[in-house]
Amino acid sequence: MDKRKICVVTGTRAEYGLLYWLMKEIQSDPDLELQIIATGMHLSPEFGLTYKQIEEDGFVINEKVEMLLSSDTPIGIAKSLGLGTIGFADSLNRLKPDILVLLGDRFEILAAAQAAMIARIPIAHIHGGEVTYGAYDDAIRHAVTKMSYLHFVTTEEHRKRVIRLGEYPNRVYNVGAPGIENIMKLQLLSKKQLEESLGIYLEEPIFLITHHPTTLSTNPIEGIEELLEALNNFNNATMIFTKANADDNGRKINNLIGSYVSQKPDKRKFFDSLGQLRYLSLLKYANVIIGNSSSGLIEAPYLETPTVNIGSRQKGRIRPNSVFDCNPDVKEITEAIIKALNYEFKEDSEYKIFGNGETSQQILKVLKNIDIKSMTKEFYDGEII
Numbered sequence: 001m002d003k004r005k006i007c008v009v010t011g012t013r014a015e016y017g018l019l020y021w022l023m024k025e026i027q028s029d030p031d032l033e034l035q036i037i038a039t040g041m042h043l044s045p046e047f048g049l050t051y052k053q054i055e056e057d058g059f060v061i062n063e064k065v066e067m068l069l070s071s072d073t074p075i076g077i078a079k080s081l082g083l084g085t086i087g088f089a090d091s092l093n094r095l096k097p098d099i100l101v102l103l104g105d106r107f108e109i110l111a112a113a114q115a116a117m118i119a120r121i122p123i124a125h126i127h128g129g130e131v132t133y134g135a136y137d138d139a140i141r142h143a144v145t146k147m148s149y150l151h152f153v154t155t156e157e158h159r160k161r162v163i164r165l166g167e168y169p170n171r172v173y174n175v176g177a178p179g180i181e182n183i184m185k186l187q188l189l190s191k192k193q194l195e196e197s198l199g200i201y202l203e204e205p206i207f208l209i210t211h212h213p214t215t216l217s218t219n220p221i222e223g224i225e226e227l228l229e230a231l232n233n234f235n236n237a238t239m240i241f242t243k244a245n246a247d248d249n250g251r252k253i254n255n256l257i258g259s260y261v262s263q264k265p266d267k268r269k270f271f272d273s274l275g276q277l278r279y280l281s282l283l284k285y286a287n288v289i290i291g292n293s294s295s296g297l298i299e300a301p302y303l304e305t306p307t308v309n310i311g312s313r314q315k316g317r318i319r320p321n322s323v324f325d326c327n328p329d330v331k332e333i334t335e336a337i338i339k340a341l342n343y344e345f346k347e348d349s350e351y352k353i354f355g356n357g358e359t360s361q362q363i364l365k366v367l368k369n370i371d372i373k374s375m376t377k378e379f380y381d382g383e384i385i
Contacts, residue, residue, distance in 0.1 A: 001035040006367055007062075007097030009088075011040030011108035012245065013050045014295075016124075018178040019103055021185060022360040023059060029161070031283075032368060036093050039065040039084065040108040041246050048272035063091035067111065072213075072250045073110065077107060084111030092119050098372055099124055102148070103178070105141035105256075106245075117147045124150040124367060126178065128342055131157030134214045134257030134312030135247075149375045152363050154298075154354050155318060160164075162194045166379040173363040179299045184357030189281040197278055200238065200269050205341060207231070207239045208282050209222075211257075213247040214313045220249040221256075222311015223310040223328030227290065228260045230333035231324075234292035240282060241270045276308035288340040297323055306340035320351040 006026050010016040026034040038054060038061045040102045041047040054061060067084035069076045088111055092100070100116045102109045103126040116123050125148035132138045145151065145165055153159045154177040162172045195202050211227060213220040231239065241261060244253040261268040274282065283289060289296045296307035299317045305325040310333060319325075324340050326332040345351065 004099070004220055004368065004372075005033045005035055005095070005097045006099050006101060006233055007035035007037060007092070007095055007100045008105075009037045009039065009109065010054070011038075011042060011106055012222075013041065013047070013053075013273045013275065015103050015106075016050070016054060017182060017279070018040070018055070018170075019101070020276065021181050022101070022178065022363055025360045025364040026367070027059070029364065029368065035062045035097055036060065037063045037065055037091055037095075038110070039067055039112075040106070041068065044068050044246070046272070047243060047246065050273050050275075052361070053275060059103075064097055065091055065112075065330075067108065068246055072109060072246060072252075072384050075177045076101075077247065081107050081111050083129050084108055085114050086115070088112045089116035089119070092116060092121060097121060097369075099150075099367055101126070101367070102144060104125055104136035105130075105144070107140060107324075110140045113144045113147045115209045115381060117353070121149040122372055124152065124363070126152045126304070127154060128183070129161040129172075130318075131152045131161075131316035132313060133315040138316075149377060150366060150370065152359075152366075156317060160384050163235070163380065163384045166381070168380045169382075169385050173362065173366060175359045176357070177298050178359045179295065179355045180302055180352075180354050181359050182280055183299060183302050186277060186280060188284055189277065191285055194278065194281050194285065198240065198282070199292070200266075204237075205234065205237045205265075205287040206282075206285055207234070207246040207337075208286040209239060209241045209257075209291050210244075210295065211253060212245045212255065212301060212313060213249050213253060213295065214292065214311055220247070221252050223333075224253050225291065226328045226330045227310060228256060228332045230337065231260075231290075231336050235264075235267075237267070239268045240266070240274075240286075242274055243270070243272050244281070288337060290337065298354055302354075304345045304351075306343040308336045308340050310336075318353065320353060322351055327328060 038051040055325040065087035099112040128145040151172040159174045244250040262269040290308045292313040301320045311328045326336040
């Protein structure tokens with residue numbers, strides 16, 4: 001009997017971190033064959049050539065789809081999307097997977113979904129049903145949902161939203177967030193190990209700062225200049241920045257951060273990519289995470305790290321009480337940081353709303369046992385159950 005071929009696509013350092021345990025589960029299952037397609041920022045020197053980390057972790061990358069142009073304009077992103085669709089069409093034709101696994105809402109994932117849909121390869125989508133009104137990722141996520149056959153969502157609210165999009169309830173599974181599995185399974189670095197790896201003494205307060213473009217805003221870099229000005233009110237803080245994604249105007253954000261960090265290199269560091277282990281370890285020891293990354297809403301609460309969420313990029317996403325939302329305004333950001341620094345965590349149930357860390361096992365069971373002979377789709381107009 002031939003092994004079922006499960007192809008996983010990863011385009012960013014963050015995606016790979018979320019997919020790691022599922023990839024390990026597939027790789028170790030005797031009835032399954034793991035295929036990996038690396039694309040997007042993984043293949044870019046500008047973002048640290050992070051495909052090498054995938055290989056160092058013991059995985060074989062079957063295909064590499066080059067698609068990123070050296071541009072972060074809307075035209076450049078749209079052209080990258082077109083190149084990606086062409087590249088994925090060729091790669092999927094060579095690999096001929098039985099199921100394609102996609103996570104999230106980035107344009108690289110949309111390119112893969114388009115090619116798979118036309119090739120009639122069933123798509124299993126992770127993290128559907130969520131909303132983020134400040135970025136075009138929101139529309140991409142819902143588009144990929146409609147092209148997918150299997151749906152693995154992170155909360156009951158997200159499960160119901162996918163069903164309202166016309167997907168049959170028996171194909172929508174609430175499995176929790178894969179990021180929580182990393183927290184439960186990874187042996188995080190000690191503070192001393194982390195300091196040695198980062199090359200900086202982590203003197204409190206420690207700020208972890210990740211700020212991405214708000215792609216649906218008239219000003220995609222909204223908040224970054226205000227954030228950097230607000231940070232001047234905390235000159236004694238140790239500040240660790242990570243690069244913005246390869247979205248519209250991401251390079252402008254990175255240039256501003258680079259200039260800011262260079263003014264005080266003994267207290268500030270800027271990294272292309274921290275990798276999952278260092279990122280979560282730093283998130284554990286940080287006094288606050290600042291910016292507009294989803295990690296501040298999903299993973300940070302499980303590590304009892306409060307979040308300052310700036311602007312509209314994550315607007316609409318479920319968040320616990322440890323998240324302090326503010327507008328891209330210097331005074332508001334400063335006040336939110338002060339509130340976060342003084343916040344005390346209480347009952348676990350208020351923060352741990354994205355599952356218990358058993359996501360990959362639940363997904364694997366479905367991928368392994370689902371009947372893929374007749375994966376036709378119809379629009380579901382029934383009750384939400």
